[in-house]
Structure formats: structure tokens, C-alpha cells
Amino acid sequence: MDIKLDLLRQNRHDMARLWKKETGGKVVGVFCCNVPEELIYAAGMLPVRLMGEKEEASEADLHFPSNCCPYVKRSFDQGLKHRYDYLDGIIVPNTCDMVRAMYGTWKMNLDIPFAYFLEVPQRISPRGIEFFRERILDFKGGLEEWSGCEITAKAIEDAIETYNLNRRLLQSAGRFRQDGLLSGVECQNMVISSMFMPKDEHNRLMGAFLEEAARRDTPPLGVRLLISASMLDNSDFIRLLEECGGSVVADDMPAGSRYFFYSVNHSSDPFFALAERYLVQVPCPRKMLPRDRFEFIKQVMEETGAEGAVIHNLKACDCHLYEYPYLKKMLQDLGLPVLFFRGEETEAEQETQRDDIEAFIEMIRG
Amino acid sequence: MAESTSAKKHLETTLLVPALRRKYYAESLSQTTGQKICWCSNGIPSEILDAFGINAVFVENYATVCASKRLSSGFCRAGERAGFSQDVCGYARILMGYLLGGTEAPEAPYGGLAKADFLVVNSYSCDSRMGWFATMQRTLNIPLYVLDAPYQPGGGCMDEANIVYTESQLLDFVTFLEGQTRSKLDREKLRAGIDLSRRSADIQTEIYEMRKAVPSPMSAGDAYTVVWPGMYMAGTKECDDFYARLRAEVNHRIVNKIGVVPEEKFRLLWSGLPFWYNMALLNYFEDFGGVVAIENAYFRSEKSFPPQHHDPIKDMAITSTIKRPYAGDLEQRLQLTLDIVKDYRIDGVILAYNPSCRLMYLLQPELKNALDCHGIPNVNIECDMADERTYSEGQIKTRLDAFIERMLVLRK
Ligand code: SF4
Numbered sequence: 001m002d003i004k005l006d007l008l009r010q011n012r013h014d015m016a017r018l019w020k021k022e023t024g025g026k027v028v029g030v031f032c033c034n035v036p037e038e039l040i041y042a043a044g045m046l047p048v049r050l051m052g053e054k055e056e057a058s059e060a061d062l063h064f065p066s067n068c069c070p071y072v073k074r075s076f077d078q079g080l081k082h083r084y085d086y087l088d089g090i091i092v093p094n095t096c097d098m099v100r101a102m103y104g105t106w107k108m109n110l111d112i113p114f115a116y117f118l119e120v121p122q123r124i125s126p127r128g129i130e131f132f133r134e135r136i137l138d139f140k141g142g143l144e145e146w147s148g149c150e151i152t153a154k155a156i157e158d159a160i161e162t163y164n165l166n167r168r169l170l171q172s173a174g175r176f177r178q179d180g181l182l183s184g185v186e187c188q189n190m191v192i193s194s195m196f197m198p199k200d201e202h203n204r205l206m207g208a209f210l211e212e213a214a215r216r217d218t219p220p221l222g223v224r225l226l227i228s229a230s231m232l233d234n235s236d237f238i239r240l241l242e243e244c245g246g247s248v249v250a251d252d253m254p255a256g257s258r259y260f261f262y263s264v265n266h267s268s269d270p271f272f273a274l275a276e277r278y279l280v281q282v283p284c285p286r287k288m289l290p291r292d293r294f295e296f297i298k299q300v301m302e303e304t305g306a307e308g309a310v311i312h313n314l315k316a317c318d319c320h321l322y323e324y325p326y327l328k329k330m331l332q333d334l335g336l337p338v339l340f341f342r343g344e345e346t347e348a349e350q351e352t353q354r355d356d357i358e359a360f361i362e363m364i365r366g
Numbered sequence: 367m368a369e370s371t372s373a374k375k376h377l378e379t380t381l382l383v384p385a386l387r388r389k390y391y392a393e394s395l396s397q398t399t400g401q402k403i404c405w406c407s408n409g410i411p412s413e414i415l416d417a418f419g420i421n422a423v424f425v426e427n428y429a430t431v432c433a434s435k436r437l438s439s440g441f442c443r444a445g446e447r448a449g450f451s452q453d454v455c456g457y458a459r460i461l462m463g464y465l466l467g468g469t470e471a472p473e474a475p476y477g478g479l480a481k482a483d484f485l486v487v488n489s490y491s492c493d494s495r496m497g498w499f500a501t502m503q504r505t506l507n508i509p510l511y512v513l514d515a516p517y518q519p520g521g522g523c524m525d526e527a528n529i530v531y532t533e534s535q536l537l538d539f540v541t542f543l544e545g546q547t548r549s550k551l552d553r554e555k556l557r558a559g560i561d562l563s564r565r566s567a568d569i570q571t572e573i574y575e576m577r578k579a580v581p582s583p584m585s586a587g588d589a590y591t592v593v594w595p596g597m598y599m600a601g602t603k604e605c606d607d608f609y610a611r612l613r614a615e616v617n618h619r620i621v622n623k624i625g626v627v628p629e630e631k632f633r634l635l636w637s638g639l640p641f642w643y644n645m646a647l648l649n650y651f652e653d654f655g656g657v658v659a660i661e662n663a664y665f666r667s668e669k670s671f672p673p674q675h676h677d678p679i680k681d682m683a684i685t686s687t688i689k690r691p692y693a694g695d696l697e698q699r700l701q702l703t704l705d706i707v708k709d710y711r712i713d714g715v716i717l718a719y720n721p722s723c724r725l726m727y728l729l730q731p732e733l734k735n736a737l738d739c740h741g742i743p744n745v746n747i748e749c750d751m752a753d754e755r756t757y758s759e760g761q762i763k764t765r766l767d768a769f770i771e772r773m774l775v776l777r778k
Pocket residue numbers: 069070071072096097098099230231314316317318319320
């Protein structure tokens with residue numbers, strides 16, 4: 001099953017093309033965890049999280065300097081290499097410097113019919129939620145104008161329900177991971193595949209997958225690890241941790257629990273509910289005063305009984321790199337040993353990381 | 367302390383800045399009136415702080431002071447030892463070194479910074495500021511206010527929701543300051559401060575316009591110094607007087623055809639932030655008849671908007687929502703620089719790749735592509751604006767020499 005999940009990521013472009021052919025719908029690329037994808041889904045479109053490949057970013061290198069976020073650069077590289085030619089639109093939220101730069105860069109260099117910049121307040125306040133609600137409404141209007149179709153209240157309600165179900169299923173996967181019924185790699189692959197598949201289809205896949213996993217014998221867990229990362233858009237690093245004797249039982253990552261941890265509340269005002277979920281609840285370092293964020297990590301850590309923490313920050317990711325000294329101290333104060341990597345997520349780099357991880361896990365085993 | 371490598375100043379008025387700067391730091395250190403001290407980031411409307419009688423200390427500037435006094439290596443090292451990656455802004459590493467470096471940090475210039483009562487950062491410039499102010503908050507355990515505003519990649523569009531949100535955040539800011547100072551905002555004082563700072567800003571715009579003259583009356587070496595009062599003393603009469611005097615001097619030089627170099631052979635644009643620890647590099651071209659006639663950081667080409675509302679906060683909300691070209695998206699920022707090249711009759715561009723300043727750095731390769739496309743000679747030099755350890759004199763001068771040679775051939 002794991003292999004199949006891996007293949008889904010590998011075949012994501014073909015799958016999106018096929019979906020487009022079969023449905024005649026539009027495919028929309030999305031950055032970050034701050035875009036209420038429900039509205040895209042409700043418009044009958046397919047939202048796909050933009051991702052990169054671990055190959056030379058030979059095209060993007062001509063447009064971006066060397067010291068910048070490799071995740072975003074590689075995603076753009078895929079665009080320049082025509083692998084995202086099926087995209088009809090992209091949504092760029094106001095999150096970090098690098099993602100913001102994508103708005104102009106994609107518009108300038110790629111033929112994208114629809115590029116929408118979604119304002120996301122950086123400060124959480126009652127007015128900020130209200131403002132974000134208004135921006136979400138504007139986003140809905142933008143999608144409607146572009147597609148020429150109304151997004152009905154019923155479609156939004158259904159989309160929220162489908163997305164919430166997906167979140168619940170991913171949360172179950174998270175619990176399975178904690179109990180050893182699923183590996184960290186499998187869990188990560190589920191989150192990643194959810195980011196580019198139609199949610200109803202993913203829900204069906206997950207349902208079957210979890211049913212099968214529930215019948216598994218619980219294998220002995222390795223050293224229980226919490227991983228905190230800026231962006232891991234594939235499961236290779238988690239695989240490495242698990243190959244070295246770790247079991248990733250908890251995470252604090254955008255392509256992880258940040259994607260599914262909180263559901264959208266049932267409300268008579270779905271736009272307010274979406275604003276609240278995406279702005280207030282998603283524990284992202286870009287827009288939260290760190291203390292609240294650390295409370296979230298502390299809670300996850302305690303619930304899962306993690307024995308060690310691994311922090312993986314992509315280079316030049318200011319949001320996470322500034323946080324690192326404090327996060328490390330906080331985790332250590334809670335009695336958790338911490339291993340830190342800052343890098344680019346290349347194959348070569350992984351080999352150099354292996355020794356450090358093995359030593360770290362040995363040290364915890366004592 | 368290592369010796370300073372400051373730019374050669376060509377204008378008399380520029381020479382007034384160091385004294386203003388010293389006075390600014392000395393006053394905040396010596397004040398005994400119970401005035402509150404706020405450490406803030408560039409871009410915070412200091413007129414509001416002034417209206418409350420708050421002493422604003424702009425910490426980015428302190429980082430440039432440390433760099434220009436050739437102390438960046440020691441401070442950055444101390445910041446990195448405290449856990450901050452070399453990837454993060456050089457200014458931030460200097461300040462983290464200053465705050466957390468203990469005895470390992472160099473001796474602080476001007477006797478250090480006055481102790482802060484609270485912190486204020488704006489959210490709309492770069493991620494770095496948010497990160498380092500959050501760190502300062504945890505370290506100093508004092509209140510932090512995040513002044514938020516929409517990013518507006520289109521550069522501003524008078525969108526009603528944006529205006530309402532901007533105003534709400536300014537009002538929250540006022541409430542925060544009222545709590546910190548236990549006083550009420552004096553709106554008349556704020557109105558007067560805003561009007562004065564717009565006047566000074568307009569004089570600055572006029573000076574930028576005047577710098578189109580050939581020969582160039584003022585080089586980037588002077589320009590990077592004279593932005594100081596406008597950034598850190600906005601809304602004061604002293605600032606206004608400073609720019610009036612500068613304008614008169616620039617005008618005098620234009621009328622009398624006094625250029626930066628006796629015989630101007632080529633004109634350059636400096637794109638990005640300068641290397642504060644070696645500002646003399648800006649004069650390097652002068653021996654060859656070249657002048658860095660203009661720079662795109664801090665550039666302004668448009669006059670302030672006339673007041674949009676009698677209420678100063680609402681007025682600020684509307685005007686700041688109309689246009690902020692340098693915070694705009696890539697296309698706008700590229701166009702701005704291409705316009706500068708044309709308007710200032712630029713022969714070549716120096717692209718300073720400052721790897722730890724995402725805001726400027728991310729623009730440069732795309733700018734290089736655009737310049738190449740238009741056949742405008744350019745050279746890139748990759749050096750941090752503040753971390754001196756990234757600077758290699760030999761390598762940079764070799765690149766610049768080849769570039770100068772190209773300029774001279776083209777000008778023949
Ligand atoms: S990893 Fe960091 S720099 Fe990259 S997109 Fe995420 S927040 Fe931005």
C-alpha cells in the first residue's frame with residue numbers, strides 16, 4: 001500500500017490531466033496551508049498543492065538566486081519545465097517572502113490564465129478574522145467571475161463536509177501512526193496524496209487503507225520521534241529517520257498535521273468558519289505569536305509520548321530558522337533531545353544525514 | 367575596533383548626518399524624563415510614536431551602524447553562536463549577537479541601545495523582521511505589537527476592505543500605545559507631524575528628480591547617508607530643514623555644473639542594499655570617470671498624496687493603501703528599476719546580491735534577465751549588506767574592473 005501511495009505522488013501530473021480530460025474541469029495550483037481549498041472544490045475545480053522534484057532546478061536557477069527556499073524554487077522549476085502545463089490557475093497566499101515572490105514570477109514567466117493573490121493577515125485579531133473573511137468572499141467572487149459559474153451555498157457546505165471528513169480520516173491515520181499501525185512514511189504519503197487528489201476520491205482511498213491498517217499486527221515501534229519541519233513535500237526524510245530506527249509518531253509540519261489538524265466548524269456563516277480555521281487554528285509560525293505555536297507542539301509531544309525531536313528546516317526559510325533556537329530550547333527544557341538539520345533536501349545531503357540520525361537514535365536508546 | 371571604510375561624501379550637507387545620528391542615540395540613552403522607549407522596525411510610522419512622546423529606536427539602523435564601524439563579524443558570529451543561521455538577515459544576526467552574545471560580542475557602538483519598554487514591528491516588509499522581533503520579545507520579555515497591513519501585490523488599489531483593515535490595525539496600535547504610555551493620542555500633534563513628514567518626503571522626491579541631471583550632482587555614497595533623517599526623524603522640523611538645505615546644495619551644484627567627478631564618463635545604478643562595512647566601494651568608479659548616480663533601495667519618484675481625510679489615522683490608512691510600489695510584486699519592482707535606468711540615463715547596473723535580505727535578493731536575477739534583454743550592461747556581486755565576512759575585496763574588484771572596462775569601451 002505504501003508503494004502505491006508513493007506512486008500517486010509520482011503520477012500526480014498524469015492523474016490531474018486525466019481528471020481534467022474526464023471532467024472538463026479546471027485545475028488550480030495552490031501554495032501553503034492558508035488557502036481555503038474548499039471554495040475551489042466547491043467551484044467544481046481540482047485544487048492541487050504545488051510541489052517540486054529533487055532534480056537540478058536548472059530552469060528556476062535562471063530566475064532565482066542560490067540562497068532561497070528550495071521547495072518553492074523547485075515547484076517553480078516544474079512549472080518552467082512544462083510539467084504543470086495543465087494548470088488553469090494558481091492561488092498565492094500572503095504567507096512568506098518566497099511564496100509572495102511566486103505571484104509575480106509565475107505571472108511573468110508562465111502562461112497562467114488565472115493568478116489570484118489571497119491576502120492573509122499576519123496578526124491574529126478580531127478585525128483580522130473579519131478582514132480575512134472578506135478576502136475569502138472576494139476570492140469566491142474571483143473564482144466565480146473566472147469560471148462564469150456561481151458557487152452555491154450548498155456546494156460550499158458539501159465541500160466543507162468532504163474536507164472535514166478527509167481531515168478526520170487523516171487524524172485517524174495520525175492515531176494509527178502513534179500506535180504503530182502505520183509508519184510515519186505511510187502517514188506522510190497519505191497527507192501528500194490528499195494535497196493533489198480530489199478529496200472525495202481520497203476519502204474513499206483512505207477509508208479502504210485505514211480499514212486494512214486496522215487489521216495489522218502492531219509491529220514494535222522504533223524510537224518515538226516528533227518531527228518539526230518547514231516543508232517536506234515528499235516522504236524521503238521521514239523514510240530515512242525510520243530506516244535509522246526511528247518511528248515518527250508526531251509532526252509539526254505544513255505537509256503534515258498543519259494540513260489536517262483542525263476542522264472547519266459548522267456555522268451559519270461558512271466564510272467566517274473558513275476564516276477562523278485557516279487564520280486562527282492552523283499553527284503556522286508565519287502568523288502566530290510563537291508562544292501559542294509552542295503550546296501546540298508541546299501538546300502534540302505529550303500526547304504522543306515522543307522520546308526525541310528532529311527539526312528539519314529548509315535553507316533560507318526565515319519563518320522557521322528564526323524560531324529554531326527557541327524551539328530547540330523549549331523542547332530540551334521539556335526533556336527531549338533535539339537533532340537539527342538545515343538543508344536543501346537533496347539525495348546527497350540525505351547520505352550525510354544518515355550517520356547523525358543513527359547516532360542520535362542510539363543515544364536515545366541509551 | 368577596525369578602521370571605518372566610509373564613502374567619500376561630496377556634499378556639505380551629508381556631513382551633518384553623523385552628528386544627527388550620534389545625537390539621536392545619545393538622547394535616547396540619556397533621557398531622564400520618563401519617556402517610554404520603543405525599539406521598532408523600519409516602516410513603523412514614527413509620527414504616531416512622536417505624537418505620544420515615545421522615543422523610537424530603529425534597530426535596523428543600529429545594525430548598519432555596527433557594520434559601518436566594522437563590527438559586524440564579531441556580532442554576527444555571536445548571533446550565530448546563539449543559534450541563528452547564516453541564512454537569516456545580517457542585521458538580525460548583528461542584533462541577536464548584541465542581545466545574546468554576552469561577553470563574546472564586541473563593544474557596542476554609541477554605548478549600546480537605550481533599554482526598551484516595548485517593541486513594534488511591521489508585518490508587511492519581510493519575514494525576517496517578524497522573526498527577529500519575536501526573538502527579542504522572548505529574550506527581553508516585554509510587549510510586542512505587530513502592525514499589520516495588507517501586502518497588496520498590485521501596489522495598492524484603494525480597495526475599501528484594505529483601507530478599513532489598515533485603519534483598524536492603526537487604531538489597535540494607538541490603543542496599544544495608549545496602554546503603554548497611559549496617555550491619550552494627541553491627534554493635532556499627529557496631524558502636524560504627518561504634514562511635516564510629507565513635506566520632507568516631497569523635498570526628497572524633488573532631490574531624486576534633480577539627480578537626473580548630468581553631470582550627476584550627488585552620488586549613491588551621499589544618498590545612502592542622507593536618507594537617514596527621513597527614515598529616523600520623520601515629522602520633525604530638524605528633518606525638514608535638513609532636506610531643504612540639501613535641496614539647495616544639490617541645486618547649486620546643478621546650476622554650476624559641479625559633478626561628482628570632473629569629467630563624467632559613465633553613470634551607474636546600484637541595485638540592492640550597499641555593503642555598509644565598505645561604503646567606499648560606491649566611490650570606486652570615480653577614478654575611472656564613473657559615478658553611481660542613483661540607487662533603487664529607498665528610491666522615491668512620486669510626491670505624497672494630499673491629505674485624504676481630516677482624521678490623521680484615517681488619512682494614513684487611505685494613503686498607505688493607495689500605493690507602496692516597493693512592496694509591490696515583481697513586475698512592478700522590475701519596471702520601477704527599468705524606469706530608473708531610462709530616466710537617469712544609466713549606462714550600467716551593479717546588482718548587489720545580498721543573500722540574507724530576501725526582499726532585495728529575490729528581485730536581482732529577474733532584474734538581470736530584464737537588463738540583459740534590454741542590452742543594459744550589468745554586473746552582479748554577491749555579498750551580504752551587513753556581514754563583512756562575506757566580502758572579498760580581490761574578487762569583487764576584479765569583477766568591477768572588468769565591468770568598468772566594458773563601460774569605458776561602450777562610452778567611446
Ligand atoms: S519552507 Fe519556509 S520559505 Fe519555503 S515556502 Fe515554506 S515558509 Fe516559505
